[in-house]
Amino acid sequence: MTSPSIVRTVTAELYDAHVLKNYARPALTLVRGRGAQVWDDAGNAYLDFTSGIAVSALGHCHPHWVAAVQRQAAELIHVSNLFRNPQQGELARRIVGYAGPGRVFFCNSGAEANEALIKLARLHGVQKAGGEDGKCYKIICAKNAFHGRTFGGMSATPQEKIQKGFKPMVAGFSFGEINNLESFAALIDADTAAIFVETIQGESGINPCTPEFLRGLRALCDQHNLLLLLDEVQCGVGRTGRFYSFEHAGVTPDAIGMAKGLGGGFPIGAMWVREKHAELFHPGNHGTTFGGTPLACAAALAVLDVIERDKLMEKVRAQSGPWHAALRQLAADFPQHVAGVRGFGYLVGVQLKSDPAPWLAALRERGLLAPSAGGNVVRLLPPLNATAEELAKSVEIFRAALAAKT
Ligand SMILES: *Cc1c(COP(=O)(O)O)cnc(C)c1O
Numbered sequence: 499m500t501s502p503s504i505v506r507t508v509t510a511e512l513y514d515a516h517v518l519k520n521y522a523r524p525a526l527t528l529v530r531g532r533g534a535q536v537w538d539d540a541g542n543a544y545l546d547f548t549s550g551i552a553v554s555a556l557g558h559c560h561p562h563w564v565a566a567v568q569r570q571a572a573e574l575i576h577v578s579n580l581f582r583n584p585q586q587g588e589l590a591r592r593i594v595g596y597a598g599p600g601r602v603f604f605c606n607s608g609a610e611a612n613e614a615l616i617k618l619a620r621l622h623g624v625q626k627a628g629g630e631d632g633k634c635y636k637i638i639c640a641k642n643a644f645h646g647r648t649f650g651g652m653s654a655t656p657q658e659k660i661q662k663g664f665k666p667m668v669a670g671f672s673f674g675e676i677n678n679l680e681s682f683a684a685l686i687d688a689d690t691a692a693i694f695v696e697t698i699q700g701e702s703g704i705n706p707c708t709p710e711f712l713r714g715l716r717a718l719c720d721q722h723n724l725l726l727l728l729d730e731v732q733c734g735v736g737r738t739g740r741f742y743s744f745e746h747a748g749v750t751p752d753a754i755g756m757a758k759g760l761g762g763g764f765p766i767g768a769m770w771v772r773e774k775h776a777e778l779f780h781p782g783n784h785g786t787t788f789g790g791t792p793l794a795c796a797a798a799l800a801v802l803d804v805i806e807r808d809k810l811m812e813k814v815r816a817q818s819g820p821w822h823a824a825l826r827q828l829a830a831d832f833p834q835h836v837a838g839v840r841g842f843g844y845l846v847g848v849q850l851k852s853d854p855a856p857w858l859a860a861l862r863e864r865g866l867l868a869p870s871a872g873g874n875v876v877r878l879l880p881p882l883n884a885t886a887e888e889l890a891k892s893v894e895i896f897r898a899a900l901a902a903k904t
Contacts, residue, residue: 506529506539507527507529507539508527508539510525513527524858524859524862526538526862527539530558531546531554531557531558531559532557532558532559533557533558533559533560533881533883534546534547534557534558534880534881534883534884534885534888535557535558536558536867542865543865544862544865544866544867545865545866545867545888545891545892545895546558546867546881547866547867547868547878547879547880547884547892548867548868548869548879549879549880549881550763551732551758551869551879552700552732552737552758552759552845552879553758553759553761553762553763554759554762554763554881555735555736555737555759555760555762555801555805555881555882556762556800556801556804556805556881556882556883557881557883557884558763558881560762560800560804560883562800562803562804563762563763563797563800563801563804565800566796566797566799566800566803567764567793567796567797567800569796570585570792570793570796570797571793573792574792574793575791575792575793576788576791576792576793577791577792578787579785579786579787579789579790583790583791583792583795584792585792585793585795585796585799586604586790586791586792586795588795588799589602589604589790589795589798589799589802590602590604592799592802593756593768593770594770596741596742597742597754597770598750598772599772599773600770600771600772600773600776601770601771601773601776602768602769602770602771603768603769603771603779603784603789604766604767604768604786604789604790604794604795605766605767605768605769605786605788605789605790606765606766606767606786606788606789606794607646607757607765607767608645608646608729608731608732608755608756608757608758608767609645609646609647609648609650609651609767610646610648610757610767610786610789611731611755611756611757611767611768611769612645612646612648612650612651612654612694612729612731612755613646613648613650613651614755614769614784615692615694615727615729615753615755615769616637616650616651616654616668616694617650617783617784618692618725618727618752618753618769618771618775618778618779619635619637619691619692619694619725619727620635620691621778621779621783622691622692622725622775622778623635623636623689623691623692625778626691626723633689634688634689634690634691635669635670635689635691636670636671636672636687636689636690636691637654637670637671637672637690637691637692637693637694637727638671638672638673638674638682638685638686638690638692638693638694639654639655639656639671639672639673639674639693639694639695640673640674640675640676640695640696640699641656641673641674641675641676642656642657642676642699642702642703642705642872643655643656643673643695643696643699643702643729644657644660644696644699644700644701644702645694645696645729646731647660649664649667649668650668652664652667653667653668653671654671654694656671656673657702670689672685673685676695676699676705676707676711677707677708677711678711679711679714679715679718682715682718683718686718686722686724690722690724691724691725692719692724692725692726692727692752693715693718693719693724693725693726693727694727694728694729695707695715695727695728695729696728696729696730696731696732696733697712697728697729697730697733697734697742697743697744697747698732698733698738698743698842698845700731700732700733700845700871700877701732701871701872702871702872702873703840703847703849703871703872703873703874703875704840704841704842704845704846704847704871704875704877705840706743706840706842707747708747709746709747709748709749712744712747712749713747713748713749715749716749716750716751719752725752725753725775726749726751726752727751727752727753727754727755728742728744728751728753728754728755729755730742730743730744730754730755730756731755731756731757731758731767732758732845733842733845734754734756734758734759734760735756735758735759735760735801735805736759736805736810736811736814736843736882737759737814737842737843737844737845737879737882738814738842738843738844738845739811739812739814739815739818739842739843739844740811740843741811742754742756743842743845750772751772752771752772752775753769753770753771753772753775754769754770755767755768755769756768756769756770759801759882760798760801761794761797761798761801762797762798762800762801763797764793764794764797764798765794766789766790766794766795766797766798767789804883805882808883810882810883811882813882813883814843814844814882815843817884817886817889818841818842818843818844820886820889821841821846821886821889821890821892821893822839822841822846824889824890824893825839825841825846825848825878825893825896826838826839828848828893828896828897828900829848829849831897831900832900832901834851835850835851835852835900835903836848836849836850836851836900837849837850837851844878844879844880844881844882844884845877845879846877846878846879847871847875847876847877847878848875848876848877848878848896849873849874849875850874850875850876851874852874853874854870854874854875854876855870857876857899858870858876860899860902860903861876861895861896861899863899864895864898864899865895866891866892866895866896868892878892880892
C-alpha cells in the first residue's frame with residue numbers, strides 16, 4: 499500500500515457543498531501549525547490566539563505532545579471501558595492530585611463532561627429524596643451561562659439563540675444571576691439537587707464569579723444539601739494561572755467538568771467527583787464507548803507533563819500582568835472603541851463598543867486570530883506557552899487595528 503498522504507487544501511466550493519452550515523466561517527483554510535503560529539493554504543502566517551477555542555494549551559504540534567501521541571498510537575489506541583488501560587489510571591491520578599480526593603470519569607468533550615455533572619445531580623437528588631426517582635431533580639444555573647449543545651447542556655444554557663428550535667428543554671433548570679447570591683438562594687426549594695455554574699463565564703464574554711460569591715454558593719449548598727458543580731471546561735487546566743480557576747476562591751466543589759485544554763487538541767473531557775459522592779455512580783448507570791482511550795489520555799498526560807515541567811502556570815501568572823496592562827492601555831488610548839479589558843491569566847476579554855465581527859476581520863488581516871464572545875467581546879486565548887514577544891505582538895496588532903479605524 500502507498501503511504502498515506504495529507505490533504506493540503508480544499509476549495510471553498512467543495513467545502514461549502516458538503517459541510518453542514520452550522521458555523522459562519524471566514525474564508526480561511528488552516529493547514530499547518532507550530533507553537534502559537536498557524537498558516538493558511540496560501541502560506542500566510544497568523545498568531546493564533548484562538549487556540550482552537552482555548553484547546554491548544556501547548557500551541558500547535560508541541561514536540562513532547564507529538565512524540566507522546568505518535569508513540570501511543572503505535573502501542574495501543576482504543577480498548578473501550580470494558581477493560582482497564584494504564585494511561586487512564588495515571589491521568590485520573592494526576593487529576594485527583596489537582597482537584598483533591600475523588601474519582602474521575604472520562605469522556606470526549608465539554609458537553610459530555612457537563613452531562614455527567616447533570617446526571618450526578620440527578621443521582622444525588624434521588625438519594626436526597628430517600629430513593630424516590632424523579633422528585634428532587636432541579637438544578638440552579640446562571641443567566642448568560644454556556645454549558646454545551648447536548649439537551650442537558652442546552653437546558654442549562656438560558657440563551658434563545660442556543661435553545662431556539664429545540665424545545666422543549668429538559669425540565670428543572672432555573673437561573674440566578676452570578677455574583678448575586680440572593681438570586682440563587684431565592685430559587686432553592688425542597689426539590690433542588692444542585693447549583694451548577696461556570697467559574698468564569700467564557701462564551702458570554704469572560705464574566706467571573708467573585709471568590710465571595712463562590713464561597714457563598716458553597717455555603718448555600720452545604721446548608722441545603724445541594725451539590726456545587728463547577729464548569730471549568732474553558733477556564734480550567736491552567737488557563738488562569740491556576741489549574742482550576744476556582745482555586746482563586748479557595749472553595750472545593752462537589753464535581754468539576756473539564757475538557758478543552760486538557761487534551762491539548764486531542765478530544766477528551768472529564769468529570770472529577772468528590773469521593774463522598776463518587777459512589778452515586780455504579781456499574782451500568784453511566785458510560786461511554788470512546789471516553790478515556792489510551793491515546794486520548796496519553797495526549798492529556800503530555801499536556802500535564804509540559805505544564806508541570808515548564809512551569810507554565812507560573813509563567814502565565816508572571817506574564818499576564820504586563821500583558822493585561824498593555825491591553826488596558828489600548829482601552830485608555832482608544833476609548834471610542836474599547837470599553838475595557840477583563841483578564842484572568844490567558845483568558846482575556848476585550849470589551850468593544852460595537853459588533854466584534856469587523857474587528858476580528860481587522861485583526862485577521864493583520865495576522866492575529868481571535869474568537870469573539872457574547873456582549874461585543876473579543877477573546878484572546880493564547881497557548882499557555884506563549885512567549886512575552888507573542889503576547890506583545892498581539893497588543894501591537896490590536897493597536898494597529900484600532901488606530902486604522904480612528
Ligand atoms: C466549550 C464549552 C462547553 C462545551 O464543550 P464542547 O467540547 O464544545 O462540548 C461547555 N462549557 C463551557 C464553559 C465551554 O466553554
